[in-house]
Amino acid sequence: xxxxIKKFMDLVxxxxxxxxxxxxxxxxxxxxxxxxxxNKEIYYGKNILLRMVEPERVIxxxxxxxxxxxxxxxNRGFRIEMNSAxxxxxxxxxxxxxxxxxxxxxxxxxQVFKNALTTLPMGGGKGGSDFDPKAxxxxxxxxxxxSFMGELFRHIGPNTDIPAGDIGVGGREIGYxxxxxKKLRNEFTGVLTGKGMxxxxxxxxxxxxxxxxxxxxxxxxxxRNDSLKGKIVTVSGSGxxxxxxxxxxxxxxxxxxxxxxxxxYIYDEEGIDASKLAFVMDLxxxxxxxxxxxxxxxxxxxxxxxxKPWGIKCDVAMPCATQNEVNKVDAKKLLANGCFxxxxxxxxxxxxxxxxxxxxxxxxxxxxxxSNAGGVATSGLEMSQNSLRIVWTREEVDERLQDIMSNIHExxxxxxxxxxxxxxxxxxxxxxxxxxxxxxxxxxxxx
Numbered sequence: 001x002x003x004x005i006k007k008f009m010d011l012v013x014x015x016x017x018x019x020x021x022x023x024x025x026x027x028x029x030x031x032x033x034x035x036x037x038x039n040k041e042i043y044y045g046k047n048i049l050l051r052m053v054e055p056e057r058v059i060x061x062x063x064x065x066x067x068x069x070x071x072x073x074x075n076r077g078f079r080i081e082m083n084s085a086x087x088x089x090x091x092x093x094x095x096x097x098x099x100x101x102x103x104x105x106x107x108x109x110x111q112v113f114k115n116a117l118t119t120l121p122m123g124g125g126k127g128g129s130d131f132d133p134k135a136x137x138x139x140x141x142x143x144x145x146x147s148f149m150g151e152l153f154r155h156i157g158p159n160t161d162i163p164a165g166d167i168g169v170g171g172r173e174i175g176y177x178x179x180x181x182k183k184l185r186n187e188f189t190g191v192l193t194g195k196g197m198x199x200x201x202x203x204x205x206x207x208x209x210x211x212x213x214x215x216x217x218x219x220x221x222x223x224r225n226d227s228l229k230g231k232i233v234t235v236s237g238s239g240x241x242x243x244x245x246x247x248x249x250x251x252x253x254x255x256x257x258x259x260x261x262x263x264x265y266i267y268d269e270e271g272i273d274a275s276k277l278a279f280v281m282d283l284x285x286x287x288x289x290x291x292x293x294x295x296x297x298x299x300x301x302x303x304x305x306x307x308k309p310w311g312i313k314c315d316v317a318m319p320c321a322t323q324n325e326v327n328k329v330d331a332k333k334l335l336a337n338g339c340f341x342x343x344x345x346x347x348x349x350x351x352x353x354x355x356x357x358x359x360x361x362x363x364x365x366x367x368x369x370x371s372n373a374g375g376v377a378t379s380g381l382e383m384s385q386n387s388l389r390i391v392w393t394r395e396e397v398d399e400r401l402q403d404i405m406s407n408i409h410e411x412x413x414x415x416x417x418x419x420x421x422x423x424x425x426x427x428x429x430x431x432x433x434x435x436x437x438x439x440x441x442x443x444x445x446x447x
Contacts, residue, residue: 005034012053019102021323025109025348026053028355032427033434036415048438055108057081060101061151063129065144068137077148079127079155079163082108085440088159089125090115090376092166095173097132103323104128107166110347111376113433114369117408120380125161127152133168134288145176153181158189158386164379165194167322170240170285171206190386193379197391202382204397205375210244210345211398212374212405213318217343218252219409220364223423229253234314234339236260237321238284238291241345241372245318246277258309260321261291265309268294268301313337320345328353335361344368355426362422370408370429377404408432 012026030049037043059079067073078101081089091111094104104126112124131144156163165174174194181191188200195201204211214228221227231254235242238259246256255271259280268276279297283289295303310317310330317339319326323346326334331354334342341364344350348368350358358365378401385391392400408429415435416428441447 001035001038004038005030008034008050011050016105019105021102021348022105022109024324024352025106028348028352028426029109029113029430029434032424032430036431036434042442043438046442048441049434051441052083052112052434052437053109055080055082055105056084057155058101058105059127059155063131063144063148063151065140065147067140075129075131075144077127077129077151078104079152079161080104080108080125081155081161082124082126083112083437084123085437085444086116087121087123089161090122090164090379091124091126092128092164093169093173093177094126094128094166095131095133095168096128097130099128099130106323107347110369112437113430114373115376115380116433116436117370117411117429118373118377118380118404119407119436120377120404122376122380125163126166127163128166128169131168133173138172141173142176145173146180149177149180149184152177153184156181156191158191158383162190162379162383163192164376167239170194171196190383193382195382200382200386202378202385202397203392203394204401205378205382206240207244207247208378208401209241209372209375210246210320211248212377212401213241213245213320213343213345213371214248214252215374215402215405216366216371216409217249217316217318217341217364219406220341220343220366220425223413224364227252228316231255231315232257232313233316233318234258234309234312235318235320235345236265236309236325236349237319237346238280239320241375242318242320243277243281243284245320245345246272246280247274249316249318250274250277254316257314258312259291259294260309263290263292264303264305264307266291266294266301266303267309267312268298270300310334311337314339316341316343318343318345319349321349322346323348324351326350326354328357330354331357335363340364342366343371345372347372359424359426364423364425366412366425367429369433370412370425373408374401374405377401
């Protein structure tokens, strides 16, 4: 079996040199899916996984825009349309200086499996730009978004490709992008998700990824007749996902003690309650300030510069910042400090060494493609509401979100339960997602 996986990965590496994040994502899937394929006659010999790792379309374009001092700045724009076997391409746009082809291909590949796990009819895609919205004025961000959409609009549509937000792309950016799309196409359609409530958005959408991450953790705990009540939780990040993971975990009577940003992390032993979280939300969403300012308001807390929060004693960890933020050393610290559950809010936040350490310890470990699927699931619900021209209540959307996360958890158990009773959620998520997409690809022929 190892030789088959190696042969497959050698070919993928040959075709995708200098794309480490993408190769990491593919290898993690290949290690679990290829043994399954070999034992299933319906898939064996069809090169389905090889077809899945090749994007159906890669779009790269120039994005020129004018800054506030009148200079012309040029960024790169991307859209990876990875797989449309089960529905139109669906996935976020990321504006961050680290954006490159490798990162977006890894995200698009993960998105294919994540979207399949939701059971909603959505294919996988991802896009973005190396544009950095930090320290930019609203005018600069608007001009960039308008230029970006000036090219992207040719490739997207409500039945073709429906982008959403991601790192660096929130409600403000979605508004500017949608306004330009509407102007260029002269139509009002649900072509973007994450819209404002007054123009086609969905309740719970901003909260969905963070809430879903917590709902998945709760489902894992229920397999051990346990709950989040009284658990100490460390959360990384302080953006949208981290904020709402903190909110929901606190509502379920857990105690969240950390948040972070690229500068370092804060540790509040007393817990980050609703009022403290409201301060963080204002700090990050409105003032766009650093998390270190938390200790100015709450001096009993500590700020640790240049570090990640994985050395803090906890029961549950929720990495909600970015890819590869947890390495093998971090994983060993978490395990040594009593952490027995990881629910990932970010995409691929644990590197291979960390993943293998969690699996070897047989703790409850949920990969991001399963545990953070709540965001895209609720985007799918927003698409449904747009198509029907209706708005569901907050309670209706939240109920549907909880049902979707519960179904994802059940599918992970179905394909990931081992002979000794341990549930390998990585294997379960990968195979469950693969089966849905592969069956659709087989039915549609060689396309």
